[in-house]
Amino acid sequence: xxxxxxxxxxxxxxxxxxxxxxxxxxxxxxxxxxxxxxxxxxxxxxxxxxxxxxxxxxxxxxxxxxxxxxxxxxxxxxxxxxxxxxxxxxxxxxxxxxxxxxxxxxxxxxxxxxxxxxxxxxxxxxxxxxxxxxxxxxxxxxxxxxxxxxxxxxxxxxxxxxxxxxxxxxxxxxxxxxxxxxxxxxxxxxxxxxxxxxxxxxxxxxxxxxxxxxxxxxxxxxxxxxxxxxxxxxxxxxxxxxxxxxxxxxxxxxxxxxxxxxxxxxxxxxxxxxxxxxxxxxxxxxxxxxxxxxxxxxxxxxxxxxxxxxxxxxxxxxxxxxxxxxxxxxxxxxxxxxxxxxxxxxxxxxxxxxxxxxxxxxxxxxxxxxxxxxxxxxxxxxxxxxxxxxxxxxxxxxxxxxxxxxxxxxxxxxxxxxxxxxxxxxxxxxxxxxxxxxxxxxxxxxxxxxxxxxxxxxxxx
Numbered sequence: 303x304x305x306x307x308x309x310x311x312x313x314x315x316x317x318x319x320x321x322x323x324x325x326x327x328x329x330x331x332x333x334x335x336x337x338x339x340x341x342x343x344x345x346x347x348x349x350x351x352x353x354x355x356x357x358x359x360x361x362x363x364x365x366x367x368x369x370x371x372x373x374x375x376x377x378x379x380x381x382x383x384x385x386x387x388x389x390x391x392x393x394x395x396x397x398x399x400x401x402x403x404x405x406x407x408x409x410x411x412x413x414x415x416x417x418x419x420x421x422x423x424x425x426x427x428x429x430x431x432x433x434x435x436x437x438x439x440x441x442x443x444x445x446x447x448x449x450x451x452x453x454x455x456x457x458x459x460x461x462x463x464x465x466x467x468x469x470x471x472x473x474x475x476x477x478x479x480x481x482x483x484x485x486x487x488x489x490x491x492x493x494x495x496x497x498x499x500x501x502x503x504x505x506x507x508x509x510x511x512x513x514x515x516x517x518x519x520x521x522x523x524x525x526x527x528x529x530x531x532x533x534x535x536x537x538x539x540x541x542x543x544x545x546x547x548x549x550x551x552x553x554x555x556x557x558x559x560x561x562x563x564x565x566x567x568x569x570x571x572x573x574x575x576x577x578x579x580x581x582x583x584x585x586x587x588x589x590x591x592x593x594x595x596x597x598x599x600x601x602x603x604x605x606x607x608x609x610x611x612x613x614x615x616x617x618x619x620x621x622x623x624x625x626x627x628x629x630x631x632x633x634x635x636x637x638x639x640x641x642x643x644x645x646x647x648x649x650x651x652x653x654x655x656x657x658x659x660x661x662x663x664x665x666x667x668x669x670x671x672x673x674x675x676x677x678x679x680x681x682x683x684x685x686x687x688x689x690x691x692x693x694x695x696x697x698x699x700x701x702x703x704x705x706x707x708x709x710x711x712x713x714x715x716x717x718x719x720x721x722x723x724x725x726x727x728x729x730x731x732x733x734x735x736x737x738x739x740x741x742x743x744x745x746x747x748x749x750x751x752x753x754x755x756x757x758x759x760x761x762x763x
Contacts, residue, residue, distance in 0.1 A: 306330070308382035310389065313338055314617050321348045322358075326392060326617065338618055339377060340392040343385050355386055361467045362388050364444055367434050372427030374455065374465040393465070394614060395458045396607055399451035402518065404606055411521040415592040416599055418583055421515055423462030424454055425580035428511070431464070432504040432576060445502055449510035450491040451517075458611055460599040489534045490526025494567045497535045505569045508579060512564025512572075519561065520549045539567075556586050601706060608721060615723040616697045694728040696749040701757040707738035736760055 305312040313326040322345060326338040348354050362379035369375065378389040398420065405412060412420075431444045446453075446467060455463040487496055493509035495502050513524050524543070528534045543565050546558050560582050566572045573579040597605075604611050700709055702720040709716045709724070712733050716724065726732060726749045734756060735744040741760035747753075 307341065308380070308387070310339075310341055312341065316340075321345055321354055327389070338392050340390050342388045342390060344387070346385060349384050349386065358386055358388070364442070364467045367436050367442060368431055370427050370430040372423045372462055372464060373431060374463045391463075393455040393457050393461070393463050395456050395461075396603060396610070397452045398454040398456060398514070401456065401603070401606065402451055406521060412518055413596050414590070415587070415596055416602065417515070417518045418587045419599065420454070420456065420462055421511070421583055422580055422587070424464055424511060425576045425583070427464040428507055429576035429580065432507070445504055446507050447496065447502065448487045448491075449507050449514065450488040451514055452488070454514075456599060456603060458600060458603050489531045490523065492535070492538055494539055495569060497538050503569070504575065505572045508564050508573050508576060511576070511579070512561060516546060516561050516565065519546060519553065519557070522549065554586060554590070560586070604705065604721065612699055612721060612723055619723055619725050620697060695725045696728050696751070696754050698724050698726050698749050699755045700724060700734070701755070702736050702738070702743060703757075703759045704738065704741070707736040707741065707743070707760060710735040710737065
């Protein structure tokens, strides 16, 4: 049974942070294939912390005004059983911080084309946020203030999303922030003006994005490796940043100029807007020649995090199956109630006719016969439905070499690519086919408790 929280069914807890926890969920009135969304709930012990709650709700108010493909959307927010929550878009993927950490462990860097693609998406979302107006057309003056790799989400299908405006600055958040610690944000990605607790504007976010771009291109941390927060603050304020050409001599000079302009300590010398920086990056991107066989963002993520991709796919599909079973039993209950009402109606009609001592009239006989037939049909349907839930399903992991092959089940396109997970009926025989460019493959497969994986090498047509 899925837990109900306000108007949502909670599927699975996926994260717990300092003040909130995040669940996969779906709206109780939405179709099953619309799931999941993410529910961010303030932990109960913080529900009475007025300053934090004000900031939490301020985040919701900010993002409710923002509708952009590169920013995580918010659908709803409020309070339920003493817990404040936000219902938001669920991004099925990884944060950029996790991706960069994994690459660093392997001693490698992200391909240049993907670095620029990610930054183009981030800057597009930020520029939209910076220029957001409310429903009355009033400019909100939004500044994110916590741009760091963990707040950039990348989905397994290649979407790039900025998330977590929890400490963002906006016209209506300044009073709420007054009672909190002055310096907020991730220390390794603060701008000089944040370190000075000075006046901040959109250029603060540009400095933070400059740090992210510097680290992605060099494969080295700029500030976060320093021993403590005080050392980081001093470095950001007082130490010169090593020119990126010193670390990556082969870097395109135009790209180097973009990075160092974003990292100017004096706000006046930085890019004035995220759009300005994006346009310069886009010009470089369009002028460079990239290998057409370079890995895509989607394939890179699935290759780097195969276990997470498969695990979360299973979680979502099992939740969908559980939801469908709940709907099935709900339908059975409605049929039983309908059947009972019909039996009572027929019985009452029969008793009324007998009271008249006239026997059962032909017309009444027809009604009785129709009612009886209907009741028998309903009984047969209910009997069938009660048998159906006994069918057991297996979560079958589907792999192919090479990956990203389209999967066909009994001749029907599943809409999925390898690696993937399919919920298949236990003991039933299936024909699974794979297609990728000029490569094909196929096999018969019968899922059992011990047979829950398909791994096939594709061949040329």
